[in-house]
Amino acid sequence: MPTSKAAKGPDMPALASPQPGKGGRKLSNFLCFAVYSANLAFGRAYKPILDQLGLTYTQYIVIVALSEEDDQTVGALGEKMFLESNTLTPILKKLESVGYITRRRDPADERQVRVSLTPAGRTLLDGDPVAPMIAATGLGDDFPVVQKSVTRLRDNLLRSTQPEPEKS
Amino acid sequence: MPTSKAAKGPDMPALASPQPGKGGRKLSNFLCFAVYSANLAFGRAYKPILDQLGLTYTQYIVIVALSEEDDQTVGALGEKMFLESNTLTPILKKLESVGYITRRRDPADERQVRVSLTPAGRTLLDGDPVAPMIAATGLGDDFPVVQKSVTRLRDNLLRSTQPEPEKS
Protein backbone atom coordinates (compact mmCIF):
# COMPACT_ATOMS: atom_id res chain seq x y z
CA MET A 1 0.00 0.00 0.00
CA PRO A 2 2.77 2.42 -0.59
CA THR A 3 2.41 5.12 -3.21
CA SER A 4 -0.14 3.71 -5.60
CA LYS A 5 -3.81 4.37 -6.16
CA ALA A 6 -4.90 7.98 -5.87
CA ALA A 7 -7.56 8.20 -3.19
CA LYS A 8 -9.59 11.23 -4.28
CA GLY A 9 -12.41 10.45 -1.91
CA PRO A 10 -14.94 13.14 -1.06
CA ASP A 11 -13.00 13.74 2.15
CA MET A 12 -10.36 16.41 1.90
CA PRO A 13 -7.85 15.47 -0.77
CA ALA A 14 -4.46 17.13 -0.39
CA LEU A 15 -4.19 19.99 -2.87
CA ALA A 16 -1.47 22.33 -4.05
CA SER A 17 -2.89 24.97 -1.80
CA PRO A 18 -5.10 22.72 0.18
CA GLN A 19 -8.62 23.63 1.13
CA PRO A 20 -10.47 26.78 0.34
CA GLY A 21 -12.39 26.10 3.52
CA LYS A 22 -9.77 27.29 6.01
CA GLY A 23 -9.61 23.99 7.85
CA GLY A 24 -7.40 22.09 5.46
CA ARG A 25 -5.02 24.99 4.90
CA LYS A 26 -2.30 23.43 6.94
CA LEU A 27 1.36 23.47 6.09
CA SER A 28 1.42 19.69 6.00
CA ASN A 29 -1.09 19.68 3.15
CA PHE A 30 0.99 21.84 0.86
CA LEU A 31 2.83 20.03 -1.88
CA CYS A 32 5.20 22.95 -2.23
CA PHE A 33 6.15 22.59 1.43
CA ALA A 34 6.69 18.86 1.05
CA VAL A 35 9.15 19.54 -1.76
CA TYR A 36 10.72 22.48 0.05
CA SER A 37 11.35 20.51 3.20
CA ALA A 38 12.41 17.36 1.34
CA ASN A 39 15.06 19.44 -0.37
CA LEU A 40 16.31 20.68 2.98
CA ALA A 41 16.33 17.09 4.22
CA PHE A 42 18.41 15.93 1.26
CA GLY A 43 20.96 18.63 1.89
CA ARG A 44 21.25 17.59 5.53
CA ALA A 45 21.43 13.89 4.72
CA TYR A 46 24.19 14.46 2.17
CA LYS A 47 26.14 16.76 4.44
CA PRO A 48 28.13 14.20 6.48
CA ILE A 49 29.21 12.47 3.28
CA LEU A 50 30.03 15.60 1.31
CA ASP A 51 31.82 17.23 4.22
CA GLN A 52 34.44 14.54 3.93
CA LEU A 53 34.94 15.51 0.30
CA GLY A 54 34.99 19.20 1.10
CA LEU A 55 31.98 19.79 -1.15
CA THR A 56 28.64 21.46 -0.66
CA TYR A 57 25.42 19.90 -1.90
CA THR A 58 25.17 22.24 -4.87
CA GLN A 59 28.82 21.80 -5.75
CA TYR A 60 28.33 18.04 -5.83
CA ILE A 61 25.37 18.35 -8.19
CA VAL A 62 27.45 20.57 -10.46
CA ILE A 63 30.17 17.94 -10.58
CA VAL A 64 27.66 15.23 -11.46
CA ALA A 65 26.29 17.42 -14.24
CA LEU A 66 29.80 18.04 -15.53
CA SER A 67 30.59 14.34 -15.51
CA GLU A 68 28.11 13.77 -18.31
CA GLU A 69 30.03 15.77 -20.87
CA ASP A 70 33.28 17.65 -21.28
CA ASP A 71 33.65 21.24 -22.37
CA GLN A 72 30.10 22.30 -21.60
CA THR A 73 29.39 25.99 -21.74
CA VAL A 74 28.09 27.75 -18.65
CA GLY A 75 24.80 28.23 -20.44
CA ALA A 76 24.43 24.55 -21.33
CA LEU A 77 25.29 23.52 -17.80
CA GLY A 78 22.73 26.01 -16.58
CA GLU A 79 20.03 24.48 -18.75
CA LYS A 80 20.66 21.07 -17.23
CA MET A 81 20.60 22.43 -13.71
CA PHE A 82 17.90 25.08 -14.23
CA LEU A 83 20.29 27.79 -13.10
CA GLU A 84 21.89 30.81 -14.76
CA SER A 85 25.34 32.30 -14.82
CA ASN A 86 24.63 34.60 -11.89
CA THR A 87 24.38 31.51 -9.69
CA LEU A 88 26.77 29.22 -11.50
CA THR A 89 29.73 31.52 -12.02
CA PRO A 90 30.67 31.87 -8.35
CA ILE A 91 30.26 28.13 -7.80
CA LEU A 92 32.35 27.27 -10.83
CA LYS A 93 35.08 29.67 -9.76
CA LYS A 94 35.14 28.04 -6.37
CA LEU A 95 35.36 24.53 -7.86
CA GLU A 96 38.14 25.73 -10.14
CA SER A 97 40.04 27.21 -7.22
CA VAL A 98 40.07 23.84 -5.47
CA GLY A 99 41.12 22.00 -8.61
CA TYR A 100 38.05 19.97 -9.49
CA ILE A 101 37.19 21.73 -12.75
CA THR A 102 38.76 23.86 -15.46
CA ARG A 103 37.27 27.01 -16.98
CA ARG A 104 38.46 28.54 -20.25
CA ARG A 105 37.11 30.92 -22.82
CA ASP A 106 36.12 29.24 -26.05
CA PRO A 107 38.64 30.47 -28.66
CA ALA A 108 35.98 30.24 -31.36
CA ASP A 109 33.57 32.43 -29.36
CA GLU A 110 35.14 34.40 -26.59
CA ARG A 111 31.76 35.08 -25.03
CA GLN A 112 31.45 31.50 -23.90
CA VAL A 113 33.25 29.78 -21.07
CA ARG A 114 33.81 26.03 -21.36
CA VAL A 115 33.90 23.94 -18.22
CA SER A 116 35.32 20.46 -17.70
CA LEU A 117 36.10 18.13 -14.82
CA THR A 118 39.74 17.64 -13.96
CA PRO A 119 40.97 14.10 -13.23
CA ALA A 120 40.70 15.01 -9.55
CA GLY A 121 37.09 16.01 -10.09
CA ARG A 122 36.34 12.80 -11.90
CA THR A 123 37.99 10.77 -9.19
CA LEU A 124 35.54 12.22 -6.69
CA LEU A 125 32.70 10.34 -8.33
CA ASP A 126 34.50 7.03 -8.76
CA GLY A 127 33.61 5.80 -5.32
CA ASP A 128 29.95 6.72 -5.79
CA PRO A 129 30.11 8.48 -2.44
CA VAL A 130 26.38 8.99 -2.07
CA ALA A 131 25.41 5.35 -2.64
CA PRO A 132 24.37 4.97 1.02
CA MET A 133 21.65 7.53 0.38
CA ILE A 134 19.54 5.00 -1.46
CA ALA A 135 18.62 3.23 1.74
CA ALA A 136 18.12 6.52 3.59
CA THR A 137 15.26 7.47 1.30
CA GLY A 138 13.34 4.49 2.63
CA LEU A 139 11.33 4.32 -0.56
CA GLY A 140 12.26 0.82 -1.64
CA ASP A 141 10.56 -0.19 -4.85
CA ASP A 142 8.72 3.12 -5.00
CA PHE A 143 11.97 4.93 -5.61
CA PRO A 144 11.71 5.13 -9.42
CA VAL A 145 8.04 6.08 -9.20
CA VAL A 146 8.68 9.00 -6.89
CA GLN A 147 11.66 10.08 -8.96
CA LYS A 148 9.52 10.22 -12.09
CA SER A 149 6.59 11.90 -10.37
CA VAL A 150 8.73 14.68 -8.94
CA THR A 151 10.45 15.18 -12.28
CA ARG A 152 7.09 15.44 -13.99
CA LEU A 153 5.91 17.89 -11.36
CA ARG A 154 8.98 20.05 -11.96
CA ASP A 155 8.54 20.03 -15.72
CA ASN A 156 4.86 20.91 -15.44
CA LEU A 157 5.60 23.79 -13.10
CA LEU A 158 8.30 25.18 -15.36
CA ARG A 159 6.08 24.85 -18.40
CA SER A 160 3.29 26.73 -16.66
CA THR A 161 5.66 29.57 -15.84
CA GLN A 162 7.22 30.08 -19.22
CA PRO A 163 5.20 31.68 -22.02
CA GLU A 164 5.57 29.73 -25.25
CA PRO A 165 8.52 27.74 -26.59
CA GLU A 166 8.60 30.03 -29.60
CA LYS A 167 6.12 31.95 -31.64
CA SER A 168 7.43 33.55 -34.81
CA MET B 1 -0.22 4.56 -16.02
CA PRO B 2 0.82 7.45 -13.90
CA THR B 3 2.61 6.87 -10.64
CA SER B 4 1.78 3.29 -9.77
CA LYS B 5 3.65 0.01 -10.04
CA ALA B 6 7.37 0.16 -9.43
CA ALA B 7 9.14 -1.26 -12.45
CA LYS B 8 12.33 -2.63 -10.91
CA GLY B 9 13.21 -4.59 -13.99
CA PRO B 10 16.77 -5.75 -14.55
CA ASP B 11 17.22 -2.71 -16.80
CA MET B 12 18.57 0.29 -14.98
CA PRO B 13 16.17 1.31 -12.25
CA ALA B 14 16.54 4.90 -11.13
CA LEU B 15 18.41 4.99 -7.84
CA ALA B 16 19.32 7.61 -5.27
CA SER B 17 22.75 7.73 -6.74
CA PRO B 18 21.97 5.83 -9.88
CA GLN B 19 24.28 3.29 -11.35
CA PRO B 20 27.59 2.12 -10.02
CA GLY B 21 28.39 1.32 -13.65
CA LYS B 22 29.14 4.86 -14.80
CA GLY B 23 26.54 4.81 -17.56
CA GLY B 24 23.46 5.49 -15.48
CA ARG B 25 25.08 8.14 -13.33
CA LYS B 26 23.23 10.92 -15.01
CA LEU B 27 21.80 13.94 -13.30
CA SER B 28 18.34 13.05 -14.52
CA ASN B 29 18.47 9.80 -12.56
CA PHE B 30 19.16 11.42 -9.22
CA LEU B 31 16.20 11.69 -6.91
CA CYS B 32 17.95 14.45 -4.99
CA PHE B 33 18.23 16.47 -8.17
CA ALA B 34 14.56 15.91 -8.99
CA VAL B 35 13.63 17.34 -5.60
CA TYR B 36 16.21 20.12 -5.84
CA SER B 37 14.99 21.27 -9.22
CA ALA B 38 11.31 20.83 -8.34
CA ASN B 39 11.87 23.15 -5.41
CA LEU B 40 13.41 25.73 -7.72
CA ALA B 41 10.45 25.30 -10.06
CA PHE B 42 7.96 25.87 -7.25
CA GLY B 43 9.70 29.06 -6.26
CA ARG B 44 9.55 30.33 -9.83
CA ALA B 45 5.95 29.30 -10.34
CA TYR B 46 4.87 31.07 -7.15
CA LYS B 47 6.85 34.19 -7.93
CA PRO B 48 4.36 36.03 -10.16
CA ILE B 49 1.62 35.50 -7.59
CA LEU B 50 3.69 36.34 -4.52
CA ASP B 51 5.27 39.37 -6.16
CA GLN B 52 1.85 40.96 -6.17
CA LEU B 53 1.65 40.40 -2.42
CA GLY B 54 5.18 41.64 -1.87
CA LEU B 55 6.18 38.29 -0.37
CA THR B 56 8.96 35.86 -1.06
CA TYR B 57 8.37 32.13 -1.28
CA THR B 58 9.82 31.47 2.17
CA GLN B 59 7.95 34.37 3.71
CA TYR B 60 4.70 32.94 2.36
CA ILE B 61 5.42 29.54 3.88
CA VAL B 62 6.13 31.19 7.21
CA ILE B 63 2.78 32.95 7.08
CA VAL B 64 0.97 29.70 6.34
CA ALA B 65 2.74 28.06 9.26
CA LEU B 66 1.76 30.94 11.51
CA SER B 67 -1.86 30.76 10.43
CA GLU B 68 -2.22 27.41 12.15
CA GLU B 69 -1.69 28.74 15.64
CA ASP B 70 -1.20 32.03 17.46
CA ASP B 71 1.64 32.89 19.78
CA GLN B 72 4.01 30.21 18.56
CA THR B 73 7.57 30.44 19.78
CA VAL B 74 10.37 30.75 17.26
CA GLY B 75 11.50 27.29 18.22
CA ALA B 76 8.07 25.72 17.69
CA LEU B 77 7.71 27.44 14.34
CA GLY B 78 11.16 26.17 13.44
CA GLU B 79 10.14 22.61 14.22
CA LYS B 80 7.23 22.84 11.82
CA MET B 81 9.37 24.34 9.09
CA PHE B 82 12.55 22.38 9.80
CA LEU B 83 14.48 25.61 10.32
CA GLU B 84 16.25 27.23 13.24
CA SER B 85 16.39 30.70 14.68
CA ASN B 86 19.45 31.62 12.63
CA THR B 87 17.30 31.39 9.50
CA LEU B 88 13.94 32.37 10.95
CA THR B 89 14.88 35.45 12.96
CA PRO B 90 15.79 37.66 9.98
CA ILE B 91 12.67 36.54 8.09
CA LEU B 92 10.43 37.19 11.08
CA LYS B 93 11.94 40.62 11.61
CA LYS B 94 11.27 41.44 8.00
CA LEU B 95 7.66 40.25 8.20
CA GLU B 96 7.22 42.26 11.38
CA SER B 97 8.63 45.37 9.70
CA VAL B 98 6.01 45.15 6.96
CA GLY B 99 3.21 44.57 9.46
CA TYR B 100 2.20 40.98 8.78
CA ILE B 101 3.28 39.52 12.13
CA THR B 102 3.99 40.54 15.71
CA ARG B 103 6.97 39.45 17.81
CA ARG B 104 7.13 39.80 21.57
CA ARG B 105 9.12 38.30 24.39
CA ASP B 106 7.16 35.88 26.52
CA PRO B 107 6.76 37.57 29.92
CA ALA B 108 6.81 34.18 31.61
CA ASP B 109 10.11 33.24 29.96
CA GLU B 110 12.04 36.12 28.51
CA ARG B 111 14.20 33.77 26.48
CA GLN B 112 11.33 32.95 24.16
CA VAL B 113 9.83 35.12 21.45
CA ARG B 114 6.19 34.57 20.56
CA VAL B 115 5.04 35.20 17.02
CA SER B 116 1.52 35.80 15.70
CA LEU B 117 -0.13 36.92 12.49
CA THR B 118 -1.62 40.40 12.44
CA PRO B 119 -5.06 40.88 10.86
CA ALA B 120 -3.20 42.13 7.79
CA GLY B 121 -1.20 38.93 7.72
CA ARG B 122 -4.29 36.80 8.06
CA THR B 123 -6.03 38.73 5.31
CA LEU B 124 -3.25 37.74 2.94
CA LEU B 125 -4.39 34.15 3.07
CA ASP B 126 -8.09 34.81 2.75
CA GLY B 127 -8.07 34.86 -1.02
CA ASP B 128 -6.10 31.61 -1.17
CA PRO B 129 -3.72 33.35 -3.55
CA VAL B 130 -1.89 30.22 -4.64
CA ALA B 131 -4.99 28.25 -5.64
CA PRO B 132 -4.06 28.47 -9.35
CA MET B 133 -0.96 26.43 -8.55
CA ILE B 134 -3.01 23.25 -8.28
CA ALA B 135 -3.49 23.08 -12.01
CA ALA B 136 0.12 24.09 -12.68
CA THR B 137 1.38 20.94 -11.00
CA GLY B 138 -0.33 18.92 -13.70
CA LEU B 139 -0.58 15.95 -11.38
CA GLY B 140 -4.34 15.54 -11.39
CA ASP B 141 -5.46 12.63 -9.27
CA ASP B 142 -1.86 11.75 -8.47
CA PHE B 143 -1.51 14.91 -6.45
CA PRO B 144 -2.21 13.43 -3.01
CA VAL B 145 -0.03 10.43 -3.79
CA VAL B 146 2.96 12.55 -4.70
CA GLN B 147 2.40 14.78 -1.70
CA LYS B 148 2.47 11.81 0.64
CA SER B 149 5.43 10.18 -1.06
CA VAL B 150 7.58 13.29 -0.88
CA THR B 151 6.61 13.82 2.75
CA ARG B 152 7.56 10.26 3.55
CA LEU B 153 10.85 10.71 1.71
CA ARG B 154 11.60 13.81 3.77
CA ASP B 155 10.81 12.11 7.05
CA ASN B 156 12.92 9.09 6.17
CA LEU B 157 15.87 11.28 5.22
CA LEU B 158 15.64 13.30 8.43
CA ARG B 159 15.35 10.16 10.52
CA SER B 160 18.44 8.70 8.88
CA THR B 161 20.42 11.81 9.73
CA GLN B 162 19.50 12.21 13.35
CA PRO B 163 21.04 9.87 15.94
CA GLU B 164 18.39 8.58 18.33
CA PRO B 165 15.19 10.24 19.56
CA GLU B 166 16.46 9.91 23.11
CA LYS B 167 18.59 7.51 25.03
CA SER B 168 18.84 7.97 28.81
Added chain:
DNA sequence: TCTATATAAATCGCATCCGATTAAATCGCA
Protein backbone atom coordinates in the same frame (compact mmCIF):
# COMPACT_ATOMS: atom_id res chain seq x y z
C1' DT C 1 22.03 31.62 48.09
C1' DC C 2 25.32 31.30 44.52
C1' DT C 3 27.07 29.58 40.74
C1' DA C 4 27.55 26.13 36.89
C1' DT C 5 24.76 24.44 33.42
C1' DA C 6 21.16 24.50 30.11
C1' DT C 7 18.13 26.73 26.91
C1' DA C 8 16.21 30.21 23.38
C1' DA C 9 17.05 33.54 20.28
C1' DA C 10 20.09 36.40 17.94
C1' DT C 11 24.42 37.35 15.51
C1' DC C 12 28.13 36.35 12.20
C1' DG C 13 30.22 34.47 8.10
C1' DC C 14 29.84 31.67 4.04
C1' DA C 15 27.34 29.54 0.17
C1' DT C 16 23.51 29.55 -2.63
C1' DC C 17 19.43 31.61 -5.65
C1' DC C 18 17.79 35.29 -8.31
C1' DG C 19 16.41 39.92 -10.53
C1' DA C 20 18.72 43.57 -12.66
C1' DT C 21 22.52 45.44 -14.75
C1' DT C 22 27.08 45.52 -17.01
C1' DA C 23 30.91 44.20 -20.11
C1' DA C 24 32.61 41.86 -23.89
C1' DA C 25 32.05 39.55 -28.09
C1' DT C 26 29.35 38.28 -32.08
C1' DC C 27 25.81 38.86 -35.47
C1' DG C 28 22.61 41.15 -38.68
C1' DC C 29 21.94 43.90 -42.19
C1' DA C 30 21.90 48.08 -44.73
Added chain:
DNA sequence: TGCGATTTAATCGGATGCGATTTATATAGA
Protein backbone atom coordinates in the same frame (compact mmCIF):
# COMPACT_ATOMS: atom_id res chain seq x y z
C1' DT D 1 32.29 48.00 -43.94
C1' DG D 2 30.10 49.77 -39.88
C1' DC D 3 26.97 50.09 -36.29
C1' DG D 4 23.03 48.74 -33.60
C1' DA D 5 20.91 44.50 -31.71
C1' DT D 6 21.78 40.15 -29.66
C1' DT D 7 24.13 36.84 -26.90
C1' DT D 8 27.04 35.14 -23.00
C1' DA D 9 29.24 35.65 -18.60
C1' DA D 10 30.06 38.20 -14.93
C1' DT D 11 28.82 41.53 -11.33
C1' DC D 12 25.85 43.47 -7.71
C1' DG D 13 22.45 43.54 -4.10
C1' DG D 14 18.79 41.27 -1.46
C1' DA D 15 16.93 36.99 0.72
C1' DT D 16 17.58 32.49 2.22
C1' DG D 17 19.94 28.16 4.73
C1' DC D 18 23.21 26.88 8.05
C1' DG D 19 27.42 25.96 11.23
C1' DA D 20 29.43 28.27 14.97
C1' DT D 21 29.31 31.55 18.42
C1' DT D 22 27.22 34.99 21.55
C1' DT D 23 23.81 37.00 24.67
C1' DA D 24 20.19 36.80 27.80
C1' DT D 25 17.42 34.17 30.72
C1' DA D 26 16.12 30.23 33.45
C1' DT D 27 17.21 26.08 36.09
C1' DA D 28 19.66 22.95 39.14
C1' DG D 29 22.70 21.53 42.63
C1' DA D 30 26.09 22.25 46.39
